[in-house]
Amino acid sequence: MKEKWRVKLAQALVKSPEKKKDRFKIGYLTKKYALFILPFITCLREGLEAVVFVGGVGIGGQATAFPLPVVVGLIAGITVGALLYYFGSSMSMQIFLIVSTCVLYLISAGLFSRGVWYFQTYKYNQATGGDASENGSGPGTYDINQSVWHVNCCNPETDNGWDVFNALLGWQNSATYGSVISYNVYWIFIICVLLLMVYEEKHGHLPFTKNLTLVQLNPMYHIKGKKKHELNKKQQEELFTKLRQQNFGEVNEEADEASSNKLIEQPVEQVSEKK
Template sequence: MIATVMISMMGIPMLRMNNMQSKWRVKIARSLVEIPHRKRDYFKIGFLSRRYAMFILPFITVLREGLEAVVFVAGAGITTQGSHASAYPLPVVVGLICGGLVGYLLYYGASKSSLQIFLILSTSILYLISAGLFSRGAWYFENYRFNLASGGDASEGGDGNGSYNIRKAVYHVNCCNPELDNGWDIFNALLGWQNTGYLSSMLCYNIYWLVLIIVLSLMIFEERRGHLPFAKNLQLKHLNPGYWIKNKKKQELTEEQKKQLFAKMENINFNEDGEINVQENYELPEQTTSHSSSQDVVADKQPPHVKTDSL
């Protein structure tokens, strides 16, 4: 269940990569322009995380994947009956070759084709895996209840009658068991396939896709109209409690402020010590609320029009 939520949340930014570029551009510009006034502020976690975000994120990702690979390879070798030490190099070498091949295709293929196509395909595969995980969770729960009632692990007794709860099963085939038949465990891991379809597992699978379609449809509507349906002053980010807890509304910039920020970033230079110097001619205006627009800012700066009577 937790993996399903994490994969679903991770896939949404991958689908909106083109729209996320503008947000990352603002974040990177602010990390370069906003220089602490005191030297001790350079060592604060907030400043370091903003300044070195493009290093910290890949570093943590590679470190996590490396630890995960060691744990899973070692765990598979220890728990597999009759395994030998000679079984370790094959999955490690194959994994390194596959990872290097994917990285090579991403690095050299992005210049010849659209990266958005790759992100859409990879995200679709992730969502198939996520839907399968959600369905498998419900299936294992039903299977656990049936095992408690029958007094044993019925799914390992075969594919015929008595291996499943017929009162809650929608379909059943006497083959293709991912726990007994070789090869079908791959479909079970990737797509959540089971030779017995319980009502709860099938409902979870369809509900997952229904919720995902609704969320993505709302995001598409918001990107085109600027608000959610039937609510002109409401956006999806406003439904996130963290938006109000962290008071992100005050940190939002108008279009005029973004132009000032980018103009300030273009005038960045470095001194002999490698420190950033920014020209003082470009200063960000005071923070305004998210409801104000650039036209309002320009209108406030114009002098009021005074109507005088002709002599």
């Protein structure tokens, strides 16, 4: 993965369209200004989500329901932004990405398990003729035939506070066979994929195959014809040589040269050979 992004960054810095009018094409601009577009789109999306969620609260609630979540959200956002701004330079990017990825894995595991739980609850509600889980936590509010465990409290549907754990981690006070099995299947799948990625990083291919990688299992890899755009070892070395000789300007020439040398100082360990 590291080598892949080294090549992508080098291509973005070195390659430029032959025709001047091609420099205004969306494909070229998105590659060149990817580091700006990605956080911009992320902030825009989060802002739209905030408007939608606050608007949703306003439709079904009173005006007094606005201040607390808005103020708390602003405080949390400003706090996290300030921490990233002042301590981001001293923080290891690798550690930050690992921690954030693990958090996303936890959230997605909860979403997967919760989706199965809601599907089973829907089937039970159809059989009973009502929203059983919203009527409390006692007998009759859950399907005893599908229950793994049940506690008469901590219901995310009715008890305040537990809905946060439900949204982030998929917590349910009444676990079913489907929700527990799906949660474990999800983590088994993630573990298998990570092991395959580690093996591919060390050997350059998947186990028991010499010319197959994970990316080649993606149908879009073949539909978009990405194979023909891959560079072999010689082409990558030529690319990094061009990057070393690239002139990024006179003002920050020394800094740019140091950055380019840092990008190419490590040898290419994994390459994709062209057939």
